[in-house]
Amino acid sequence: MTNKEIRVEARGLTKYFGKFCAVDHLSFSLGKGSLTGLLGGNGAGKTTTISMLLGLLNPTAGSVHVFNRDLAREKGSILPRMNFCSPYVDLPQRLTVWENLSVFARLYRVPQPRERIEELTEEFRLGDLLKKPIRRLSSGQKTRVSLVKALINQPDFLLLDEPTASLSPDISLWIRDRLQKYRDSTGATILFASHDMREVELLCDHVMLMNRGKLVAQGSPDSLIKQYNCSSLEEVFLSLNRTD
């Protein structure tokens, strides 16, 4: 990958909480238009890694460069081009869908916010729910609103932390399809953290496997399956965990 193609680069990313090492010397790069799965079991360090990539947590050591800029120093120019979605983060429950999206459109200074909200809510089948408070939505509807919020500024780098967790398979499939379309139409770089191996296998063209804070394997789903002589990504994951 040339420098122009690299959107995100982590070098020696490390995070300690007291004496506990949550992320241990993680180095990787994500290219323009790549859809990368970040896999790992509970406590593998996925969410900590994502938090550092978002600038929510300061790394103990190492650095993150996004769009060839140092995140620690140039957050102000990087964050308007990023966004994220996570089931562990909510939108204000008392505000309606329209109110929430209006606030975030203004925060990201979206040009023609009304049109952008209408376009996205139409695409995510939320047109009838605009006047409903978030607290009255089902979990599937809430996830769709969170995804619309994550796409409101048409981000060049989108981080998704288990966006389909606790959703029914049909909605998960529908969301995967939307994300693929977004990547194809905009060339955005997407990092998708999950512990649903099947989902990552279906969606991502590159996979990074984490275990106990370390990057233990990476490559395309097919290449990893071949390399470890397994029949699925799930088997790769289990074999790596066993040998560890």
Added chain:
Amino acid sequence: MGSLHRVTALLLRYFYLLRSSWPRLLEIAYWPTIQMIIWGFTSVYFSDSSPELTAGGILISAVLVWDSLFRSHISYTLSFLEEMWSRNLANLFVSPLRSWELILALATISMIRTLIGMTPAALLAIPFFGVSVFEMGLPLLGFFLNLVLTGWSISQVVTGILLRYGLGAESLTWMLPFLLAPFSCIYYPLETLP
């Protein structure tokens, strides 16, 4: 220009929140008014036995002016707590919003809420007890701004602790301003202190 957009975005968010619940809006004015009424009657009760304590409506005025510190602090911190309760902080912190813009938005909404809360209480004290804090003139503005700034300073400490220790430290919101109260001599003269 970008900062103005982001600050107004947050103000819009707090405006939507206020608009979504009329009991909340009513509550802003409710507590200062109740305080004023209780201390107004207390003042009337003491007016015969201790006229020096109640002369010129000094007790009611002191309570009202002191309440502007408490209200400004509570309004600031509750708006911040709203983000924690609704688990929205991460959404804000990964947006282009800068720390000082968040502080400015919280201070602005706090000022608006404090004025909404204090104005009816101060106005009602005139017909109810014949006490007008507005008779203080310009010093009232000085007192008010000083107390509001002190309220925000306490809020800064509390929100810092909340960020570090999470919602477990929520009760500090109510505890910290009352720590100042005994030494602020609101209900008694300075000479009373040991």
